[in-house]
Amino acid sequence: MSAKLIFSDIDGTLINNELKVTPKTRDAIRHQIINGNIFIPASARLPKGIMTAVGQILKVFPMIAYNGALALDETGRALITRFFEAKEAAEICRYVEEQNNGAAWNIYSGYVWYSAEKESDWVKKEESIVDVKSTKTSIEQIAKLQGVHKGLIMGEPKEIDRMQKELSKKYIDLDFVKSSPTLLEIVLKGVSKRSAVEIVAQEYGVDLKDCLAFGDNYNDEEMLRAVGHPFLMGNAPEDLKKQFKPENITLDNNHDGIAKALESIE
Known part of the structure; x- marks a missing residue:
């Protein structure tokens, strides 16, 4: 069997803990492309x-x-672009600041990443991970954006859990999903x-049963459930691993889990 489309998460999946694509994983993906x-x-x-x-x-x-x-x-042509209202994004930013718990808000619109003018260690860490600098701005300017692709709240796990519950009740048109214990992603419902x-x-005219997907988190x-050949990384949360068959769990992101799975479907 040879996959036609290979979808992959990046953090905790494609790259290792040193933020690198290992030579073995790189070569395995290039082999599929060839x-x-x-x-x-x-x-x-x-x-x-993503580009970095x-x-x-x-x-x-x-x-x-x-x-x-x-x-x-x-080619850079948009296949999907789904915004939520900048007014809601600004309200959420104000909510985060009012918590006074050290959490940081981030807003993404098009190719631009906006963060608060006040320095945050959370934001600095994310900048170092993705190798992109955020644009410092005010909540007033966030409210003037044409639309928002994504919001992101960074904070301590217990605070993230609490804010997720509170915000989910208030903004029923938005989805609040954790991509890690310290990161809460915000997108339009659906x-x-x-x-x-x-x-x-x-x-691309490819049936989902002929697609692979790799991921490590909720x-x-x-x-993963949408494609014919899902692979959960070995570093995924234990309760998530219980939801998948052993054959659909590969090695972790530090031990070439993607490469190992790709070898198994040759």
């Missing part, structure tokens, strides 16, 4: 952040960004990696 298949990163990252990671493998590629709110083909994968596969779960 065989005529298409590699498509599917990430919560912004497009520039996947650029270690190839320079031109389609992508799914912002957990599915934006998808681009290899936006997900799964919905994006379904649209992109249709755009925001990848539905994407």
Whole structure:
């Protein structure tokens, strides 16, 4: 069996803990591309952040960004673009600041990542991970944006859990999904990696049963369930692993889990 479309999360999946694509994983993906298949990163990252990671493998590629709110083909043409209102984004930013718990808000619109003017260690850490600098701005300016692809709240796990519950009750038109214990992603209701994968596969004329997907966390779960050949990384949360068959769990991101799985489907 040879996959036609290979979807992959980035953080905790494609890259190791040193933020690198290992040579073995890089070569395994390139081998699939040489065989005529298409590699498509599917990430919560912004497009520039996806490019810094996947650029270690190839320079031109389609992508799914912002957990599915934006998808681009290899020419940069938008296949999906789903915004929520800037007014709501600004309200959420104010809510985060009012908590006074050290959490940080982030807003993503198009190719731009906005963060608060006040310095935050959370934001600095994310900038170092994705190798992209955020644009400092005010909440007043956030409210003036034409639309928002994604919001992101960074904070301590207990605070993230509490804010997720409170915000989910107040904003029923939005989805609040954790991509890690310290990261809470915000997108328009119905936006997900799964919905994006379904649209992109249709755009390329490939049946989902012929697609592979790799992921390591809760925001990848539905994407994995959508494809014919899902692979959960060995570093995924234990309760998530229980939801998948052993044959659908590969090695962790530090031990070439993607490469191992790709070898198994040759």
